[in-house]
Amino acid sequence: MTEPAPADDDGFYAYIPIGPRTSPGKILRVRTIRVPQLQRVKRAWQVVYSTRTSLGEPVPASGIVITPSSKSLNSLLAYCPAFHGLGGRCAPSQLLADGSEPEAGFVSMALERGWTVGVPDGLCLGVTGLGPHHFLAGRAAAHTVLDLVRAAQDLLLLESSVTSCAFWGYGVGGRTAVWAAEQQPRYAPELHLSGVAAGAVIANLRSLLPRLDGGIWSGLGLAGLIGLSRAYAQIPLNQILNQTGQWEVQRAGSLNAxxxxxxxxxxxxxxxxxxxxxxxxxxxxxxxxETAGREFVRAPVHLYHGTEDSIVPASMGQELYAKYNSLGVDVNWHCYPASHSGAATIGAAESIDRLTD
Structure with a gap:
């Protein structure tokens, strides 16, 4: 990793150097916070913990863990958020404390059903001095999820018994959820994964980038090139940039979505x-x-999509469904007559029901 840049005013998120012998999921910092957008909350903590990059290098990451005020299911739901940006104060653990997290409603749904919820910020988002965020790097995203679950289990050891975990996400979050599920047997075999719900999964980046190019979502393509360039810094990927691109990439690395x-x-x-x-x-x-659907998932998987999705085509979700079927994964598929954002809203209740059941 490169030398970290100076931290911002919140010292909690300041970079912490960690050695190769630091266990993934080890809590490095923790503090209790309030989450004004959420109801039925018993306690909430911001957490900085150790994880690994796509290449296995130790690095700190941040996230949030929230316990419900109702009777707990003794299971932790890792909610994998959508793309929030490449840098700046836009990490979910920060926005939930500020009361401005756009996906707070989905977190609330899980809390109401008795889930303890963990939300990872993603690699190099939140912790200062490491950016830009490793956007779309599947293995790195999976590590932040699995290691947040490990950290949460240690954090909750004296309060409640968390015996299993589940993953849920939509769009980029859906991509993170399935990558975490595929990596779990190898990276965190001690975790008991009970289920996965993933909507509008970005499973195939190579087919998606040309589709987004030149439209209103072009910025996602550039952000993806930036995030993957950081994740695979040992490869001179930035050589494809022209002079204008080299300048703008430096600027974009500190911006929100x-x-x-x-x-x-x-x-x-x-x-x-x-x-x-x-x-x-x-x-x-x-x-x-960086293609999903190549590894067996040990837990049941619920995939869903919108037929009118203008960002991630429904055919991509159907292809992932077919791949999981061919691998013998216990997988089901539901397609809603809705747009990208519409299917996220409509499909949330069924996702929570399936994960809870």
Whole structure:
């Protein structure tokens, strides 16, 4: 990892150097906070914990753990959030404390059903000096989920017994949820995974990037190139950038999602030396290895999607469903007559029901 930049005013999120012998999931800092958007909360903690990059390097990560005021299910739900940005104060654990988290409603639904909820911020988002966020790097995202579950189990040891975990997410969060499920047997075999719910899963980056390019979601493509370049820093992926792109990548690495979408709606070719950077041999290799649906998942999986999804095509979810079927995964599929955001809302209740059952 490169040397961290100076931390912001909140010392809790300041970078902590950790050694290779530090156990993944070890709590490095913890503090009790209030979460004004949420109801039926017993306690909430912001947590900084140890995890691993895509390449296995030790690094700190942050997240939040929330216990319900009602009788607990003795199970922890790792809620995997949507894309919040590449940097700045936009991590879910910060926004929940500020009372401005856009996905607070989904967290509330889980708390109402008795789940203890953990929300990972994602690698290099939240903890200062490590950015930009490793956006779309599946293995890194999986590690932050699995290690937050480990940290939460230690945190809750004296309060309640958490005997199993489940993963839930939508869009980018759905991608994180299935990557965490696929990595769990190898990376965290001691965890008991009881179920996965994942909507509008971004399973195949190479087919998605051309679809987003040049439209209102182009900024997601640029953010993906930035995030993956950080995750695979040993490969000179940034060589595809032109001079304008090199400048703008530095700027974009500190911006939230809304600003990125507004500021970077040009095709990727505007920032790169070629109009189709996803076909660069180095990028082709990276994107091919960032595909979900290649590993067996030990727990039941619920996949859902919207037929009118203009960001992630429903066909991508159907392909993932077929891959899991071929691997022998216990998987089901539900497609709603709705848009990307509409299916997220409509499918939430069924997802919670299935995970709880």
């Amino acid at each position: 809304a600003t990125i979408l507004v500021s970077y709606n040009a095709p990727l070719g505007h920032w790169c030396n070629r109009p189709d950077p996803w076909n660069d041999p180095r990028w082709y290799h990276i994107l091919a290895n």
